[in-house]
Amino acid sequence: MSIAAIVVNPGKIFPQQCLREFIAVRVQDPRIQNEGSWNSYVDYKIFLHTNSKAFTAKTSCVRRRYSEFVWLKKKLQKNAGLVPVPDLPGKSLFSFSNDDFLERRRKGLQCFLDKVVHMTVCLSDSQLHLFLQTQLPVGHILDCVQGHTPYTVTDAILTYASSNRGYAQAQEEEPAKERSLTVSYESMERYTVMITCWVANYISDL
Numbered sequence: 001m002s003i004a005a006i007v008v009n010p011g012k013i014f015p016q017q018c019l020r021e022f023i024a025v026r027v028q029d030p031r032i033q034n035e036g037s038w039n040s041y042v043d044y045k046i047f048l049h050t051n052s053k054a055f056t057a058k059t060s061c062v063r064r065r066y067s068e069f070v071w072l073k074k075k076l077q078k079n080a081g082l083v084p085v086p087d088l089p090g091k092s093l094f095s096f097s098n099d100d101f102l103e104r105r106r107k108g109l110q111c112f113l114d115k116v117v118h119m120t121v122c123l124s125d126s127q128l129h130l131f132l133q134t135q136l137p138v139g140h141i142l143d144c145v146q147g148h149t150p151y152t153v154t155d156a157i158l159t160y161a162s163s164n165r166g167y168a169q170a171q172e173e174e175p176a177k178e179r180s181l182t183v184s185y186e187s188m189e190r191y192t193v194m195i196t197c198w199v200a201n202y203i204s205d206l
Contacts, residue, residue, distance in 0.1 A: 023050040023117045025132070027110040030102045031063070041065050044106060046113070048132050054123045056154055057161040060133040066091075068131070069109055071138045075127045076116065085122065086115040126153045134160040 029045040043065040050058055069088055077085040089108025092101065116122045117132075130141040134156050143149050144156055151159070 019051060021050075021052050023052050023055075024048070025110075025113045025117055027106055027113060030106055033065075041067075042102065044109060046132060048117075055133070056129065056157040057133050060157075060161060061164060062132065062135050062160075064131065066105065066109075068138055069112065072127065072131050073112070075142075076122050076125055079125050079127075080119075080121045083119070083121050085119075086112050088112050129153060130156060133157045136160075 026047045027044050028047070030042050031045075032040055032042055034040040043063045045061065045063050047061045048055070048059065066088075073085055073088055089105050089112075113132075116128065122128055126145045127141055130136055130144060130153060131138075134141075136144065136156060140149070144151065144153055149156075
């Protein structure tokens, strides 16, 4: 058997339990949304690839803005109690055209997630998983973990993973290649429709 075959399909050569567990997360591709309007903001692509049993989906790709990271840190810290959650890069007034600032913030967010996904107390928090593996707004994340939605945390993650699988697989297959693609908004729309239908069916059954 060739070395190339082993590299491409390591799971077929070595038992899965012998492969070292890993959690790889990348924060990249800052994008200005609603550019030119009063409510413009920057969001970042978050790609996650893992073989950890802690995660429902093994690959995922979402976009999140800084204010959502701030929300996540507050929620993680509340549930972590006395265990300190890593800091985020600080808030600052800046121009969206300031590439240096955006890169510093991207690196800060990357550092934050690198640490958080390797903290047991954070990995046990469903809010982190919904943040990283669905495109649910933070308010819906809170509703979901509190049991106020007709779908569970696992349902939400698997639904988004199914709707966005093609893009996540492309990211996984070419991790070293820089691309200008963003999360497929067509996939996000399909995901939204699926969740909406889910809620509608749930209400009709009441």
